Amino acid sequence: MEDFFKTLGDENRLRILNLLMNYELCVCEIEVILGLNQSNVSRHLGKLKSNGLISGYKDAQWIHYKIDEDFKRDNKMLVDYLLDSFKSHEIYGEDLRKCKLYVESPYTCQTITNELELVLNHINQ
Numbered sequence: 001m002e003d004f005f006k007t008l009g010d011e012n013r014l015r016i017l018n019l020l021m022n023y024e025l026c027v028c029e030i031e032v033i034l035g036l037n038q039s040n041v042s043r044h045l046g047k048l049k050s051n052g053l054i055s056g057y058k059d060a061q062w063i064h065y066k067i068d069e070d071f072k073r074d075n076k077m078l079v080d081y082l083l084d085s086f087k088s089h090e091i092y093g094e095d096l097r098k099c100k101l102y103v104e105s106p107y108t109c110q111t112i113t114n115e116l117e118l119v120l121n122h123i124n125q
Contacts (some may be wrong), residue, residue, distance in 0.1 A: 007051045011091075012036060013044045014078050014082075018092045019069070019099050020054050021083060024066040028112045032119055033098045034060040 007013060019025060025033075030041050046052045047066060058109040068115055072079050085090040101123045112119050 004051050007047050007053065009030070010044070010047075012040065013048055014086075015092065015095050016041070016044055017048060017053060018086045018095060019066045019084065020048075020065055021086075022096060023103055024064050026062040026064050026098070026109055027057075027100065028062070030065075032112055032116070033102060034095060046085055053108065080119050101125070 008017075012034070016030055019030060019033065027041050027045065030036070030040040030045075031038055034041070038097060045054065045056070049056065049065075052068055053071050054065050056063045058064075067079075086096075102119065105119075107122065107124055108117050
């Protein structure tokens with residue numbers, strides 16, 4: 001249990017969890033939206049996954065992550081608390097705004113790989 005709460009004690013993991021509670025994303029998408037590097041995102045995703053908060057599946061060369069459905073179902077009060085708390089902090093709202101811009105755009109992981117500046121300009125408008 002101690003490791004579980006330590007996992008929730010990191011702002012970047014909370015930012016990632018906020019995104020994954022609303023959208024299914026791969027590592028490169030999280031990197032771009034949060035402005036973090038690949039190794040940091042992967043490390044944080046590993047912690048979240050090892051504690052059962054998120055799940056992922058591989059699609060070609062990308063792994064897509066989302067909130068784990070069992071975690072969501074078994075921890076409804078905690079999930080509701082987190083969702084409510086995220087709404088009251090500006091950084092989480094800004095992260096979701098950028099994520100929504102990305103998700104509603106025609107861009108994909110391939111676009112991020114080939115035309116990163118184009119995607120960054122779009123979400124940082």
